Amino acid sequence: MGNWSTLDQIFVILRNWLVGFLPAAARPAAGAVLGVIAIVCVFPGLFALTTVFERKGLGRMQNRLGPNRVGPFGFFQPIADGIKSLTKEDIVPRDADAVVHFLAPLVLVVAVFMGFAVLPMGRNMALVDMDAGLLFFFAMGASTELSIFMAGWSSRNKYSILGAMRAVGQMISYEVPLLMSSVVVVMATGSLSLTRIVEAQNHYTGIFPNWYVFTPWGFAGFAMFAIAATAETNRTPFDLPEGESELVAGYFTEYSGFKFALFFLGEYLGMFSISGLGATLFLGGWSAPLSFLNVVPSWIWFFAKVMTAIFIFIWMRGTLPRLRQDQLMNFAWKFVLPFTLLDVMVMALWRFMGLGWARWVVCSVILAGVYVLMGRVQMRRKHFGPRSYRYAE
Amino acid sequence: MLGEGIVKGMLETAKNFAGSFVSAERLTTVEYPEERIPTAEAARVFPFLVYDGPEWEAGLRCVACQICEKECPPKCIYIEKSKDKKPDFVGKMQIYPTRFDIDVSVCMSCQICVEVCPFEAIKMDTQFELATDDRFGALLLDRKELAKSNEYYHEIHPTEAAEVDERLAQEKAAAEAKAKAAAAAAAAKASADAAAKAAAPKPEPPAAGGA
Numbered sequence: 311m312g313n314w315s316t317l318d319q320i321f322v323i324l325r326n327w328l329v330g331f332l333p334a335a336a337r338p339a340a341g342a343v344l345g346v347i348a349i350v351c352v353f354p355g356l357f358a359l360t361t362v363f364e365r366k367g368l369g370r371m372q373n374r375l376g377p378n379r380v381g382p383f384g385f386f387q388p389i390a391d392g393i394k395s396l397t398k399e400d401i402v403p404r405d406a407d408a409v410v411h412f413l414a415p416l417v418l419v420v421a422v423f424m425g426f427a428v429l430p431m432g433r434n435m436a437l438v439d440m441d442a443g444l445l446f447f448f449a450m451g452a453s454t455e456l457s458i459f460m461a462g463w464s465s466r467n468k469y470s471i472l473g474a475m476r477a478v479g480q481m482i483s484y485e486v487p488l489l490m491s492s493v494v495v496v497m498a499t500g501s502l503s504l505t506r507i508v509e510a511q512n513h514y515t516g517i518f519p520n521w522y523v524f525t526p527w528g529f530a531g532f533a534m535f536a537i538a539a540t541a542e543t544n545r546t547p548f549d550l551p552e553g554e555s556e557l558v559a560g561y562f563t564e565y566s567g568f569k570f571a572l573f574f575l576g577e578y579l580g581m582f583s584i585s586g587l588g589a590t591l592f593l594g595g596w597s598a599p600l601s602f603l604n605v606v607p608s609w610i611w612f613f614a615k616v617m618t619a620i621f622i623f624i625w626m627r628g629t630l631p632r633l634r635q636d637q638l639m640n641f642a643w644k645f646v647l648p649f650t651l652l653d654v655m656v657m658a659l660w661r662f663m664g665l666g667w668a669r670w671v672v673c674s675v676i677l678a679g680v681y682v683l684m685g686r687v688q689m690r691r692k693h694f695g696p697r698s699y700r701y702a703e
Numbered sequence: 704m705l706g707e708g709i710v711k712g713m714l715e716t717a718k719n720f721a722g723s724f725v726s727a728e729r730l731t732t733v734e735y736p737e738e739r740i741p742t743a744e745a746a747r748v749f750p751f752l753v754y755d756g757p758e759w760e761a762g763l764r765c766v767a768c769q770i771c772e773k774e775c776p777p778k779c780i781y782i783e784k785s786k787d788k789k790p791d792f793v794g795k796m797q798i799y800p801t802r803f804d805i806d807v808s809v810c811m812s813c814q815i816c817v818e819v820c821p822f823e824a825i826k827m828d829t830q831f832e833l834a835t836d837d838r839f840g841a842l843l844l845d846r847k848e849l850a851k852s853n854e855y856y857h858e859i860h861p862t863e864a865a866e867v868d869e870r871l872a873q874e875k876a877a878a879e880a881k882a883k884a885a886a887a888a889a890a891a892k893a894s895a896d897a898a899a900k901a902a903a904p905k906p907e908p909p910a911a912g913g914a
Contacts, residue, residue, distance in 0.1 A: 367720065370719065370720045370723040370724070371716040371719045371720045371723075372719070373719055373723055373729050373730060373731065374730070374732050375730065375732050375734070378734075625713060625716060625717070625720075626713070628716045628720075629709075629712045629713050629715070629716040630709065630712065645705075681705065682704055682705075684705070685704055685705025685706070686704075686705075688705075689705065
């Protein structure tokens with residue numbers, strides 16, 4: 311027991327040991343600073359790795375090799391990219407609002423980093439164990455919209471402003487289902503604290519975990535959460551705000567050099583944090599997928615879940631085409647939001663039906679039936695098939 | 704059902720992703736500087752001047768007739784004729800180019816110079832790595848840089864070079880037969896003269912140039 315728990319708590323022990331050298335009065339502050347340093351080092355490092363893996367993975371999906379020139383198998387590519395973006399000229403358009411233009415990438419990165427503060431990345435490894443951690447996370451996530459609009463507005467460029475408008479419209483639309491889909495977890499746990507949410511899922515029936523994703527309402531909630539999270543992070547198929555083929559680069563068209571890199575970083579950090587939140591809410595956070603796998607340190611499970619989610623993000627990017635703005639909005643307001651509302655009601659039903667197998671059947675049937683029915687009804691008037699043109703043929 | 708198409712698409716890309724690690728024919732990429740596809744025999748990039756024998760300057764087939772210069776659509780060839788003459792492959796006295804420049808940056812690889820040349824003196828090369836960091840001097844290739852041996856020509860375009868050689872041999876045989884007939888008809892002195900010319904071409908041309 312002692313052996314694996316040491317490894318499990320290695321970072322906590324390390325922090326306490328380092329802080330122990332300081333006078334007692336300075337210890338809490340020093341501990342916090344150490345935690346912040348760890349987060350600020352680990353996630354940009356993961357970002358660098360992810361960019362290589364994304365490019366290589368996408369390449370494989372398109373039957374090509376991807377970057378393989380810089381270093382062994384191209385793994386030093388992010389270093390080359392970093393040097394490039396640091397040495398590039400930083401251009402600010404003449405008519406841009408220089409102050410806002412400068413602040414936008416900083417606000418984005420800071421807001422995204424704030425979200426990591428409440429994520430429990432392992433047993434006893436949440437930087438701040440806040441009672442309303444979920445609320446804090448969503449507040450911080452919502453403020454990234456501000457920075458995106460700052461970037462688009464201050465650039466004085468039509469593509470930037472179009473991208474920013476799209477981004478704000480999209481992110482506000484999907485913020486609602488994102489919140490609604492996590493409400494079921496709050497209802498199940500009775501707490502907004504992310505640490506408590508993980509603790510509530512960290513039980514096993516036999517060897518199988520009691521993660522929320524393995525319940526009918528949890529599965530539906532997770533699916534809706536995943537859709538909304540993809541839209542929140544502006545990833546394909548919801549990458550309209552960037553829309554390379556239509557808007558140059560969307561809201562960061564007028565950014566170059568390191569500010570561009572900061573936007574890029576912010577976007578990927580947003581992916582990490584929303585994946586971390588999804589794992590925490592539905593996939594048991596740092597708990598092991600099978601009871602006997604608890605010998606593996608908890609933080610490994612957390613990061614494995616995050617990286618799996620990242621892989622699925624990349625996989626979707628390699629597969630799906632971009633939606634149109636009206637399709638995006640229709641999907642958010644006519645499908646995802648009603649379904650999350652239904653999910654909340656099913657969760658209440660689940661609660662009232664008490665233990666037993668009956669609630670499994672009833673809740674599954676309601677959710678699956680409504681899913682199929684809504685899909686049928688909404689797709690009825692759509693004509694799928696080769697596109698026809700009225701005038702071009 | 705809703706989402707069916709997405710699942711299908713995801714499976715397709717997953718198949719690509721996994722397949723690229725196991726089956727080589729999925730990854731068609733040739734990593735160029737390290738690996739290369741052999742060029743096709745009919746490939747053509749940029750002209751070169753063919754020479755026979757070991758000496759490029761003496762063996763140059765070009766007789767500076769300037770047909771290629773005149774036919775070249777982008778006008779990238781520049782030729783200066785010599786004042787003196789030297790014998791060609793059949794032994795006939797011909798002028799030769801003292802300058803033969805082709806501008807790589809202008810040439811459009813149309814092969815018209817090759818088609819119009821009556822002396823099989825200019826042919827297309829398959830060498831395509833012609834980039835240089837000197838954009839003034841190095842892009843204008845002079846006759847020394849353009850000269851390549853007949854063996855090299857055989858190496859890059861074997862069938863075409865064999866045909867050309869056959870044709871030249873026929874021409875040479877015809878010329879020789881004609882010369883022989885002429886020699887038989889003419890006096891022994893004239894025949895001896897012609898033989899001397901054919902036998903020792905190398906030191907002669909500058910001396911005989913004025914004639």
